[in-house]
Amino acid sequence: MKIIHCPLNGPRNAQEFVHGGEVVAMPDPHRSSDAEWASFVFLENNVAGVVREWWCHVPTAYWFIAERDTVRDEFIRTYDASELFRERVEFTRPAAPKGDAPNGQGA
Amino acid sequence: MSLNPIDRRARSFLYRELMAAGASFAEINGQACAMRFGSDSLAELARARAMAICDLSPLRRTGYKGWATAEWLAAQGCRIEDAPNRVYGQDDGARIARLSRGEFVVLSDLAQSTTLPDRLDGAWSIASANGCFRVPRTDSSAWVVITGEHAASMFAKVCGVDLRPHTFVNHSIAQTSLARMNAIICRSDIGGTLAFDVVFDLASSVYLWGAFLDAMQEFGGKPVGLEAIRTLAGV
Incomplete structure (x- = not known):
């Protein structure tokens, strides 16, 4: 049985966790190109070595961050996401150009 | 005289299992609550001290x-x-x-x-x-309590977390997979008897109730009513 150390709940069977992808910086949604945004949403760097990843402990729906060696498949460190994300990320609606109807329902 | 859960406006998801096991019901919070099984209250109390499960879902x-x-x-x-x-x-x-x-x-x-x-x-x-x-x-979580000296041994069959009394001290909580279901396990001993409250998805009550009864069979575990648990607690 493979054990993962959850920062909230302690050591747990790996079957209780799901992988959430790499931790990468989010580009500005209003300024990035389609290619940059698609890369952020869909593409993985697939690094051979130590990577920083999102993991979720499913019974508690608790998301945390893990540093994992993908070559040895070993967890090096797990910690609460608040160590990296200290402020809430707010999303603002961009100002619509004059004359545009909302939701694309213009005549 | 025991009331019939079918006549109540609300009842535990487990009422069919409780009726089949011979429960006598009384009304608590507008729901039919299993108070005892049979007439031998001393035997039921002894079972609660050894290995038992009690449905607390009617409680607030x-x-x-x-x-x-x-x-x-x-x-x-x-x-x-x-x-x-x-x-x-x-x-x-x-x-x-x-x-x-x-x-x-x-x-x-x-x-x-x-x-x-x-x-x-x-x-x-x-x-x-x-x-x-x-x-x-x-409205979303079922609540049962597992009591008795064999409780930790029973949990070892369905749960990967070490719940033995010397490692999982009183008032500890484990949120983990229990018989492949997500559950919250709270150790809260009752009057000196080892006891674990288990809170889990209400819609899966019948499945987990059956899994518990199956796991506790080798320890002689059976359902007990709320009266036996209250006697343990001295209330």
Whole structure:
């Protein structure tokens, strides 16, 4: 049985966790190109070595961050996401150009 | 005379299993609650001390989550500390299980003398909610208690977390996979008897009830009514 150390709940069977992808910086949604945004949403760097990843402990729906060696498949460190994300990320609606109807329902 | 759960407006999801096992019911919080099985109350009490399961789903409970929940509960007069995965007893017998920095489950006492769950739900409103949101546990989570000296051995068959009394001390919480279902396990001994409250998805009550009965068979475990659990607690 493979054990993962959850920062909230302690050591747990790996079957209780799901992988959430790499931790990468989010580009500005209003300024990035389609290619940059698609890369952020869909593409993985697939690094051979130590990577920083999102993991979720499913019974508690608790998301945390893990540093994992993908070559040895070993967890090096797990910690609460608040160590990296200290402020809430707010999303603002961009100002619509004059004359545009909302939701694309213009005549 | 025992009432018939089918006549009640509300009843535990387990009522068919409880009826088939010979339960006598009484009304608690408008629901049919299994009070005893058979007429030998001493044998039922002995079973509760050795290995037993009791459906507490008719008892009041509620829950709250959000970044400001701890402050809101403290403002309502609740005594909670910072450590998560701990059960904090209240003066009136209610218990507050702190699941994480911002999520809490409030369980009423066995005698149903506490008014805390109703008081909190009455004080909370969506209009004034600021970082504290209600989780209606009565309508979403089943609640059973597993009691007796063999309880930890039984859990070892269905759960990967070490719940032996010397490692999983009283008032500890494990949120983990239990018979392949997500569950909250709170150790809250009753009158010196090892006891684990288990809170889990209401719609899966029948499955987990059956899994528990199957696992506790080798220890002679069977269902007991609320009266035996109350006797253990001295209420």
